[in-house]
Amino acid sequence: MAISSTILATTRRWSPPRGGIVLTLFLASGFAGLVYEVLWTRMLTYVFGASLYAVSTVLAAFMGGLALGSFLFGRWVDRRRNPLRIYAIIELGIALSALAVPILLRLADPIYRTLYRDGDPSFAGLTFVRLVLTLGVLLVPTTLMGATLPVLSKWYGRVHARLGLSLGVLYAVNTFGAVAGCYVAGFHGIAALGVRGMMLVGVALNALVGLVALGLSTMPGLEVEPPPDEPAPTPEPGSDELPSDVTPLTVQMVFWFYGVSGAVALAYQVTWSRSLVFSFDIFKNTTYAFTAMLTVFLIGLAAGSAVMTLLADRLPEPVRCFSLIQLGIGLTGAFSFIIIQAVAPGLAVFEALSEDATEIYFAPAVANMFIKTGAAIFLPTFLMGMAYPVAVRVCVLSLARVGRTVGELYSINTVGAIVGALAAGFVLIPALGIPWTLFLLSLTGIAMAVVLTLNMPMIHPVRRHFVIGLSALCVIVLFVRFPFSAQFHKPEPAQRLLGYKEGPLATVAVLENTIGERTLYVDKVGVAGTDRILLTDQKSLAHIPMLFLDNPTSALTVGFGSGGASWSYLQYPSLKKLDCVEICRTVVEFWPLLTVSNHGFLGRRPDPRYTLIVDDVRSYLRFSPQRYDIIATDCTDLRYKTNANLYDYEYFRLCRDRLTSSGMVVAWMPLGGLAHDTFLLALRTFYKVFPDFTIFYMNNEPTHYILLIGPQAPLQIDYRLMSAKLKEPAVARDLAELLLDDPDKLLSCYMTDTRALAA
Structure with a gap:
């Protein structure tokens, strides 16, 4: 204020x-x-x-x-x-x-x-x-x-x-x-x-x-009086009207470098959004996390611009100031990675969880996100905001061209931002990883500072050599000390890291514990694995609908995970078509490390019934004409990324519209990590689309989820038919791994239905 x-x-x-x-x-x-x-x-x-x-x-x-x-x-x-x-x-x-x-x-x-x-x-x-x-x-x-x-x-x-x-x-x-x-x-x-x-x-x-x-x-x-038709004055070094370092060459360089700085800024934003989530304990990778990051980013731009606004017209050497700003952005951008890695995870100032860890305090949780984000990125974004008033001071040489020059500056910066955002998300992070991407962005800022300094004719040699020497020293220190091999998902003492990759959508890792159980993590959130609870999760999403429906011939499973659900579906010879929609291709690449769950079916001769579709399932369901007897949604956590989009009214309607007349939707619903009101809201939303839904709880293990069964008509289970399906050798072997190859045991997992809930 x-x-x-x-x-x-x-x-x-x-x-x-x-x-x-x-x-x-x-x-x-x-x-x-x-x-x-x-x-x-x-x-x-x-x-x-x-x-x-x-x-x-x-x-x-x-x-x-x-x-x-x-x-x-x-x-x-x-x-x-x-x-x-x-x-x-x-x-x-x-x-x-x-x-x-x-x-x-x-x-x-x-x-x-x-x-x-x-x-x-x-x-x-x-x-x-x-x-x-x-x-x-x-x-x-x-x-x-x-x-x-x-x-x-x-x-x-x-x-x-x-x-x-x-x-x-x-x-x-x-x-x-x-x-x-x-x-x-x-x-x-x-x-x-x-x-x-x-x-x-x-x-x-x-x-x-x-x-x-x-x-x-x-x-x-x-009104503004239009200026006479006269060319804009050409800046001359040492003139009374212009600063000493504003020359035709430096004006062009600042103009183009302002476009490059736009690319660097948005590339930083994309990279920070991918890395900051690992420092958040609550609301990890949610809309709130992204909004907090974007808000702090904009606060930095606005504050930096406001401060430099008061100084820009009094700068004796604005080009030199612009070069030093770029040098500062490069150094603080590199330093932000160290903050994210080593400092931000411990900056939980406010208590955001209840004593029994069952309730989240919203305001403290959001405040912690802002504190961690601000500590990491405020300083570089503040410097980014300072660049605009200085660029205007250098490039706007005549009142007759204010609109044109400002428009060109803004447009070149915005075009750079487009290139930077797409390059970071599509090319740099998948090819180089987050640490190398941040290092490259840091080098870009330092390089712009050096090039500008070399092309300022009126600068004193001592100042020129100082900037170049400082930049060289910083690059050497960064090469020696920058954590190029840093990994955001570090294994616990009792874990061993088997695989790790920073893909275009997420950071995926596979870890193994001391007894050989493996877990697949996406952005440090466990989504699938080979322990008995996770195997129950994956197998139940396939066997429950396949056994309860009379004669299903087509199914869609949402999320590949470890491939366990896909494998279990393929054990039924009567199933003629199985599609799997997975939003993150990087997840699929780790199937060889999880063969206990998927039995390596992707590495064998392709099953003609199976199709892997890399797409967002909402988009696929909205526009694909395909209909299915079964649609199974395997989600990790409603708070994670856009998973809540797979539990809203529109998504369940899309599922219902893509079912056959006797079809069924199965949705995985976590029991922990949700506020009581949120949990009830999710159930009411499912009920609004599937008024005859049923709830099952797999009681063979202390599982942490329920299954919401949404049929097109009231569920009627044919006990004899289900028993006959369980006698098929492949089906029996798959369920015997979890001691669930008995029809009575499966039916004992029934918990309640809408009649009891309505009462």
């Missing part, structure tokens, strides 16, 4: 009339923009799936529109007398086009259905189509959002000597609004108002901003 008060007090001396009101409007606009991003990502997840590829595609389309809008409108607005009126129209356009997004999403459904109907779409093909259609849906609102900064910069930046301050204020205020929008939407807004309600809040804000700005634009004295 002190920084904001200082900025507002300073702006009164040079800001245009009604500048404070316009800043408030731009704050609200930033709030609405991040609300839209959160909501659209969630809505598009329901359409395209929840994989990192789909989310990255949404991000690329969103930011591509921002880049296009800033580039086009920045070039156009410099010749307009009333940029404030244009800004008002843009805000009203954002409100109207945002309202149309849900409608446009539904219009795109037939295209996806055609892709799935005509054959299994390849990953590359799906990604390309998703990118094109997402860009088409979001093109108008995101292009208009991208136009707001250069258009308002043209109206707000009226004194050349204070351009760094004026344009930095705009950027900082808008980013602070984005911080608020991200936090409110992610933590409170959707829960309180729903997606539609928050969407209407964003639309109302944009409409209000547009109407107020339109009213202001009609007031006298608020």
